[in-house]
Amino acid sequence: MIGTSIHDYVFIRICIFVLHWIAPFSIFYCLSSLVYPAPFHVSRILQVWATLESAFYLLVYHPRKIYLQRAATYPTPICREHRRLLFQRCHENIPDPERYLAKWFMDAPAPEIKWENVKDFFRWAFLDTVVPNTVNDEELEEFVRETEKLLGRKIEPGRGNAKCLRLTQGKVDMLHRSLTWYMCVFIVDTVASGYLRYYSFDFHSTSPLRLPTVFPFRPLALLTSHRSPAKTLTYWHRPHTSKTRLPVLFIHGIGIGLYPYINFLAELNLEDETNESDGELGVIAVEIMSVSLRITGETLKKEEMCQEIDCILKAHSWEKFVLVSHSYGSVITTHLLYTPQIAQKIEAILFIDPVSFLLHLPDVAYNFICRKPTHANEHLLHYFASKDMGVAHTLFRRFFWSENILWKEDIRNRRVTVVLGGKDLIVDTEVVKAYLTDNKSVRRENEGWKDGTWKGNGLDVLWFSELDHGEAFDKKNIRAQLVDITRSYCNRE
Known part of the structure; x- marks a missing residue:
């Protein structure tokens, strides 16, 4: 996550301006060149690229934008x-x-x-x-x-001019992404794939016939010999060879896929490189492409997502595992906890910047959808995440708060750590912290809440007062704490 300095603000605003105006300038150039030749020389490469950008907007983005406005399909109503x-x-x-x-x-x-x-x-x-x-x-x-x-007051009768935020009923609010942007995504994805291969992760792709369903295309899907047992979910897998410890299932959040988490995933086995007596921790990092800034299919429904993850777990014979999730990944975690055949396999959970706790409060929806960005980090969230085609559709058509909300009673009888940042721009972490620690059995290890750990009856809360959403993975010392917590949970009791 970017900071809030003047330098960060200028940088992100320039990036947004350039990326946002590529398509309009390309269309303007193509139309004007049909009538009047450019008064200056334009290279052949730029002419071709402007044509491709214009065609991409008119033939791909615009029709898909119309298609994604279809009404949401709601889950079965509760009684x-x-x-x-x-x-x-x-x-x-x-x-x-x-x-x-x-x-x-x-x-x-x-x-x-x-x-x-x-x-x-x-x-x-x-x-x-x-x-x-x-x-x-x-x-x-x-x-x-x-x-x-x-x-503590009466609500006036009748109807006023106020409009409520009805997330799944409004227009899917998205902004165009240029081919240039998707080329950047392709480069980041390729670099991430290289790093993961270097750290001994194998890519499990779906059928080669599904290659056109994800854009930018992923050549690695054709090169890998490993196939995912799931119909649509791809994932990265590091074999589990330890005889005494549990493997780790990792579910990422909204963003550019697994790239921000590479160091964390690699460091889970860093200590084992010098100690081979017990083998290595297995890791499965699931890819949710619909919230990874790609053009792809719609986010899977709750039941479909759980079924496909269950297929992956069974394919690798995982009977027990530790679950680590970040941000939107906590929504998937909630679904897994409500699915009995998977829930019984979850030994312990590490939540990092979770959005599922107290989801009935307006903060997550308001900050993602309604807030007008002011600071650099808010502009980054607004343009690159909230207005992305896949993310917007997920939030407006597949995000049902009542089935995504998680209560602390739902995580009882497990070892759980929740990591919160005091400067989180999405979640009201002060309220979530108060909710999670509001019981007499909680013991504070550190005086004050500047930075500290609360110990409860199986539930720990790790608080970092200066961290924004997602920054826990950027700082080596904090990331080391996350690794230590995960590895300690992997030790069988």
Whole structure:
């Protein structure tokens, strides 16, 4: 993650400006050259590239943008009793009710958030619809009355001008990515592949027939002799040879794939290079291409994702493993924990910058979708992540908060560490930290919360006050702590 200095701001704004205007300038040049020849010499290479950029925008991006606007397919609705329990659980964990309402209504003034507006929000949040139905009115009215109690004030009757953030109902908001950008992605992917091969990871590709389903194309998919047992998921695998320890399943977050995690994955076995008596820790690093800045298929549904990961685990005969996830990977982790045949295999979990805890709060959705970027890191998140075609579709059409939310009760009876950064630009980590450590059995190891570790009954919270989202992997000393935690979890008890 980039910093917040003036230098970082200027750099990222220049990068965005150049990448964003490549396609418009290319189209303008192609159209104008049909009427008037350029008054200066333009090399043949630039002419061809401008033509390719124009064709890519008109023939690939624009049609796909229209295609991805299709309505979301919602999961099977839960019954009224379970909705009531979910509602109560959420409302018991809202630290600032006024802010909660304001952010879900995109900073609308409180007088504009009236009774019918709040019903609209709950209709989407708990019923997965925006279509009014008198059958559900009694339930929604009850939810609004409970919200009044939480706010300590009455909500005005009628309908105001406020519009709520209904993530899966709005337009899939994306921005064009040029061929030049995808060439950069191709280079990063190639470099990452080289590093992973150097560190003894084998790439497991899907069928060669699926090569055209991912752009930029990946030549390694044709060169590797290893095939993924899953239909769509690819992954990198380092064989597990240890007889006394557990292997590691790693699930990355939104970004440019596995490149930011290479050092972490390599360092898991760094100590074993000088000690071969027990063999090495096996690692499977799953690739989720739909959130890796590529043009590819839609993000798998919850059941499909779990089924394919289960196929991979069975193919390598993993009966027990340690699960490590970063950011969006915590959503996949939540699904795995709710899948009994996989959950029983998860011995311990390391969450790094998780987004699943307290997902009913508006911060993750608001910061990804609504916040107008100001600082360099916010511009980086907004342009390169939030507005990416695959990421935007995942968030607007495949991100259902009620099935992605994770409660601390769901991770009981396991060894778990949650790593949080005090300057996280996506998650309100202060609130998540308070939630995870709000019990009498928690013991603080370090005085103060500048940097420290909380020890609970199987649940540890590791806090870094100066870290932004994703920076834990960038700093060697902090990354070493993550490696140590993972390796300690791999030791069988």
